[in-house]
Amino acid sequence: MREKLRLQSPKARQMKSEQIAAKLLKDKYFKKARSIVFYSSLEEEVQTGKLISECLAQGKQVLLPYVDGEDLRLTPILNPQTDLIEGSYGILEPKPSIRTAYDQEQLELVLVPGLAFDQANCRLGRGKAFYDRFLAKLPQEVYTYGLAYDFQMVDALPVTELDIPLTRVIKND
Numbered sequence: 272m273r274e275k276l277r278l279q280s281p282k283a284r285q286m287k288s289e290q291i292a293a294k295l296l297k298d299k300y301f302k303k304a305r306s307i308v309f310y311s312s313l314e315e316e317v318q319t320g321k322l323i324s325e326c327l328a329q330g331k332q333v334l335l336p337y338v339d340g341e342d343l344r345l346t347p348i349l350n351p352q353t354d355l356i357e358g359s360y361g362i363l364e365p366k367p368s369i370r371t372a373y374d375q376e377q378l379e380l381v382l383v384p385g386l387a388f389d390q391a392n393c394r395l396g397r398g399k400a401f402y403d404r405f406l407a408k409l410p411q412e413v414y415t416y417g418l419a420y421d422f423q424m425v426d427a428l429p430v431t432e433l434d435i436p437l438t439r440v441i442k443n444d
Contacts, residue, residue: 272386272395275422276315287420287443288318294441295322300414304379306332308345311355311363316384317418323351334373336405337364343405345378346370360399380414381406383437388419389428392437406435414438 295301307326312319326333327349336343338359346365348354358364383402385394394417396402406415417440424442 272423276386276420279315279420284315284318284420289321290443291317291418291420291441292322292325294443295416295418296325298416298441300380301416304331304414306334306377306379308334308336308378308381310382310384311335312384313362317420319382319418320351323348327351334378335363335365336401337370338401341401341404343401344370345373345375347373375408375413376410378409378413380416381409383415383417385417385419385423387423387425387428388417388437388440388442389425391427391430392417392440393428393430393434394437394440395428400433403433403435406437407433416441418442 301307309319309323323333332347334345334347335355336345346369348365348369354365354369355363356366383394383406385396387395394402409415415437417437419440419442421442421444424440
């Protein structure tokens with residue numbers, strides 16, 4: 272899957288990301304959510320930059336994770352151009368100067384990256400289990416969406432009791 276992601280052309284990546292964004296913007300839970308956790312997309316992942324800007328323009332609260340030891344923590348951002356720095360694993364994350372504690376009880380929707388997703392809405396991450404630990408601590412009523420290119424969908428993934436299925440996976444097809 273890493274190879275497929277790497278070999279996808281930038282043009283295909285952009286087109287598919289725009290299709291996914293269009294579906295997401297029409298989703299009733301996304302439209303209703305006032306507080307959304309995004310991920311800072313790596314080059315090969317479904318791109319989130321335009322969605323982040325769109326949500327900020329709509330007055331939604333946008334939160335991004337950062338790595339704190341073995342955990343993901345969240346903090347709101349206001350401007351992706353000035354509020355982010357390269358952090359752990361080469362991923363953009365909120366600058367230490369803007370990080371504030373955030374009550375997860377206020378979350379409404381979490382967008383989750385992954386290498387692969389299956390028909391049961393399970394995900395295969397990158398192996399460090401940051402999102403698995405994070406998702407396990409979320410209140411039950413928080414919606415969790417994976418964003419996936421069509422080829423990232425598989426019939427079934429190997430899962431353990433630590434794997435938390437997502438509410439939904441949104442893909443480009």
